[in-house]
Amino acid sequence: MLRRSIISQHKLIIVESPNKVAKISSILNRASAAGGVKDWSFGKASLKSVGGADERVLVMPTVGHFLEMRTLRFATLPLPTPPAIPVVAPAAVADAATTATEEAVPVKGKGKGKGKKAKEANDVDKPQADASLAPLVDVTIFSDNLPLRRVTSEWGPQLGKDTASLLINTVQENNSKLTEIILASDPDREGELIASHAHRTLLEKLPKLSVPFSRAYIHSITEEGIVKAMEERKLHFVDQGLATAAETRHAMDRIFGFLGSSLVRHLNSNFKSIGRVQTPALIAVMEREQRIDAYMQSHRASFSIQATCSFLDAKGEAPIDRTVTLTEIKAGSEAAAVKAVPPISETDAEIQEAVEAHGATVKSTYLAALKLDSISKMKSSAPVVTQLSSAPPLPFSMASLISKANKNLRLSSEDVAKGLQELFQLGLVTYPRTDSHRIDPSVTPIIQKTIEKAFGAAYVRNDNATATPDADKTKKKPSKAKKVAPEGNAEDAHEAIRPTDIARTPEQLSSVVTVSQKNLYELIHATTLAAFMTPLTQEKVSTTVEFQTGSGAVLAMKLEAKRVTHQGYDAAFSVVSQAATTNDDTSSSASEDTSTVSDSLFDAVSTLHKRLAKAKVTVTKAQVLKSKPSPPPQLTEGSLIDYLKDRGVGRPSTYPSIMKTLLARGYVIVNQKGKLETTQTGRDLAATTQRVFPALVDIGFTAEFESKLDRIARALSEKDSHDSADLVLSAFLAELLRLVKTSAETRRRQILERSVTARIRHGHPDWNPEQVQAAVHQSIMDSKTVFSDLFALTKSATEFNQLQKALDGFLRREFPNYS
Structure with a gap:
């Protein structure tokens, strides 16, 4: 079959960040001109149809998410019967890029749009189901009034962004030259969702488009990392399970945040919002303060x-x-x-x-x-x-680096995340949003040689150090009260954060990075070396x-x-600045x-x-x-993130936003010592949500949901991932409505009881408490108070705004002060 080689051929690479464009374009175009990529098939049969030489590269950024969730739509499904949808075992998916599918279906929310059959199967084995995993939800929660729903998310262009139009125009203008469209957004849930949205947008707006798609996972913005990603790219592939998990998180946050916030704002106008993760985090800060107060009261100097x-x-x-x-x-x-x-x-x-x-x-x-x-x-x-012997530290995950940089460098989680992303886009460190402590085994010999050159052979571990140095020896055993995060989440597929070139010292970067970036790099560089060195x-x-x-x-x-x-x-650590030295036990x-x-x-x-x-x-x-007594320490941004990670709550991509929201809402402040303190509004909100939504703001519920997202991402097929998402979201919505209904009825009865009690005491001042209580009970029974049926009001909702209006109407009727 003849290829379009008469004119200059192009490959369009779609990334999420503008900062990656110049680097990727320079590396791949330079490599192509110098013979670095002589054949874009890299000798692989799976890439033969898109192979070619001397092809130029066009790189286009989406500038993050270029679509936003506009609404959720609901459709009632038949009541389910156990067991729940099977999913694959965590061990079957060590890398997100190896999760294969033979059919790529563009996602409009979940399940809309026609897909294209893969021209050939991916060169990986199909994962197998693990029947030992527990069902995703307890399906007995569903009933005629609390139905199982098909939840479809609808997305549209973000206001102020014309990325979708630019993407379509770029493809149209270069259509005759394009040999392949490579989706190369970040290798995590949100990155997969961006890739899925780009894929869907082009197929929907350009239905006659015949240019093949592929998915590339870039783990480091270096020539080696970028070329490796191109070599390992998957043709006709978007990990729809991972994208569906991301959409499920967005949908859950919309349901929890909008509906839950409606209720708490009614209870207290100072309450701006609640969130699936931010509220348990706020409660954790408040409970630590309560522990400190209790300790100080029970211990003397x-x-x-x-x-x-x-x-x-x-x-x-x-x-x-x-x-x-x-x-x-x-x-x-x-x-x-x-x-x-x-x-x-x-x-x-x-x-x-x-x-x-x-x-x-x-x-x-x-x-x-x-x-x-x-x-x-x-x-x-x-x-x-x-x-005495002290084991080396583990290489950094994002959570552990945020914690260390917050403690040593006094950087906020937002500053650390921003600095890491900038270092990544400069090609100085590997992909930062990772939960892993593993190091790519291929770089271990390079790290060991660097240690030998700098410190001598006696400092190099000679116990066959591999990808995760001393992982089992250096991990602390969790305390009995500590819940350990589940293994195998979707963001554990990437290696730990490390320098892309371990021989590049922090001093060599002084002219190209800021002081804050240099300090971060110094911390990463020293810890990566230390992880492969002998114990102290x-x-x-x-x-x-x-x-x-x-x-x-x-x-x-x-x-x-x-x-x-x-x-x-x-x-x-002895050869770096004081800021980068470790200082924990x-x-x-x-x-x-x-x-x-x-x-x-x-x-x-x-x-x-x-x-x-x-x-x-x-x-x-x-x-x-x-x-003075030594109580448990106050939480800092870093130690709070450690606390959440240890309990499986949140992911590297969400930790900075959790802290930013708590601070922006005025629920916590950072004092002069860098410690987190709850405000009065924060304490009131935490106490209210614990009273109204005890199950939903429990940190165990949030951790369980993160685990369910990982299971959705590992589903055997796209249909299974959608069905699993429907189960999870429907069960959550049912539980939320049940708690709102119970809370509203309890509040209404309390108001009625107070009113009736006051009236009876006024009319019968000589009655004793038992007589008053009996009369109040009888009066309430006789009044035949009828409460609105929240379940019936929300059952027929087919769109999220209808559901929210039904809840608002219920609160207005059942809470006289609602406005």
């Missing part, structure tokens, strides 16, 4: 004697000063001298009360009575040496020194020191008291028991210190 212990180093030359805590082992005459103060004990509630009651006078009197200026009978225990090992020595004071009291103090025996992965020594990490101090403490007399040990500057 502790008191201890602190002093300065001075002694000479192991050589008997340099003086060393250490702050120590003194513990009283045996009381002396000071107990009688100061009767108000019992022997000092860190856990003794009486001393707390005494010090609080008598203040500075008691402190000074007690310390004077101890007579610390005259100590004797000093002895030291044999030193105890402990070996240290020795810790401790000894206990006892002595008698002039009052006869026997006191003890503990001296400790550490020294590094092998710097290991911590060397990766799982991945770095930086959280330790670095003043104790000293070879000279280690030697001094280790030998102290042998040279007490020569060491000239003294104890001075004693004082009683009050230590």
Whole structure:
């Protein structure tokens, strides 16, 4: 068959971001001119029909979503019977790009429009069903009044955007030259939805279009990453399951946000909105504050004697000063001298009360009575040496990077997401919206060679480090109360965030990136190196020194020191700015008291028991210190995202928007210390939603929905994904309406009861409470109050606006103050 090769041939590549256009165009056109892509089939039979040489590339951006959801339409379906629609097992879809389908159907919402048969099957195996998975929903929730509905989302061009027209015009103008249209939007749910919308728009507006489509997944904006994506592109393929999952999320957020917000705005005009994810996140912040308050009320301050212990180093030359805590082992005459103060004990509630009651006078009197200026009978225990080992950190997922950058760089989640996207579009880091900690195995040898060159062979892990370095060893075991996120979600298909060229140092970027971008890159670069380096090992020595004071009291103090025996992965952080160093208790020594990490101090403490007399040990500057209780820490943007991720709530693409919404709505603020605090409006909203929608704002419900989206994305066929989406959305709508109806009726009865009670008490002031209650009950029964049937009002709705109007009308009738 003759190809159109008489004139210049083009491939049109559709991406979502304008920042990618120049990079992709430059790389592919340069590569083509230099012979880098000699055959666009790359020798694959599946791409033979679109293969060719010396083809030019046109790159067009959609500028994000160029369509917006206009409405939802409903159609009643027969009541379902178990079991629910089968879906594939998580292990069957390690990569979104490998989910195959032999038919690409353009999606208008879900299921509208005619598709084109694939000219050939994709070169991957068809996934198999996993019958062990639980049904998506409990189908017994459906009834004649709460039906199963077919939910179809309708999309139209976004206001102010002419992307759809530009896309159509570009294809029309170049139709005679085009050999292929490559959909290369981001490799996640939203990116797949953009690809699906571009595909559908062209097929609907240009029904005679014969140019073949393909889908390419670009994981890094580098020559290697872009050419690899072209080589692995799938002909006649759009992952409609993944696109349907994205549409289902949009539909769920529309239903939850619009209908739920209608009710809460009625309850309090200060409530602007609620959201499927933002509200559980707000509740998490409020509940942490409640935990802190409860802790502070149940725990009292502790008191201890602190002093300065001075002694000479192991050589008997340099003086060393250490702050120590003194513990009283045996009381002396000071107990009688100061009767108000019992022997000092860190856990003794009486001393707390005494010090609080008598203040500075008691402190000074007690310390004077101890007579610390005259100590004797000093002895030291044999030193105890402990070996410590700290495992390297995992490479960054988006959530873990947001958390670390928020803590170390004081960047908001929105700033981190923006900076990451810019670094990605510059080709400096891999795709950022990932849940994975894996590293592409092909780059492992390059990373190891970089480590060997920079730090030496002794710093390279030699335990056959693979794609996920020490993933099992370094992960913390979750606490009993902690829910662990399910594995296998749609955004776990991408590798961890890493530099596209590990040899490119942060210093080399100073002239091409901003300071904020450089700091982010520095953090990513150091952590990627550290993940493939040896553990940090240290020795810790401790000894206990006892002595008698002039009052006869026997006191003890503990001296400790550490020294590094092998710097290991911590060397990766020692050569970067302070901002990029790790500082948590799982991945770095930086959280330790670095003043104790000293070879000279280690030697001094280790030998102290042998040279007490020569060491000239003294104890001075004693004082009683009050230590406040240490409650759970306040949440920050980073730790809140950690909290949500650990419980399977949200996805990398949604974390920044969650925080942005909470702050923009005035439900939380960030204080001067970078901690999240709820506002009064935020606390009121959280409490109200917990009362009205207890099941729907529970974090477990939101996590379960994310899991259902992943199952929709993995459906065996497009029809199955649509049927699964119908089940999920219909069940949610039924539960939401049921809760609204119950809440409204309860509120109405409360208002009626208060009114009747006031009237009866006014007419019968001599009645006791039992008589009033009985009369109120009888009066309400006699009134035969009839409530509007919300289910009947909403059952016939065929469009979302009708459903919302029915709910508004119900609230106006059942809530007198509704406006």
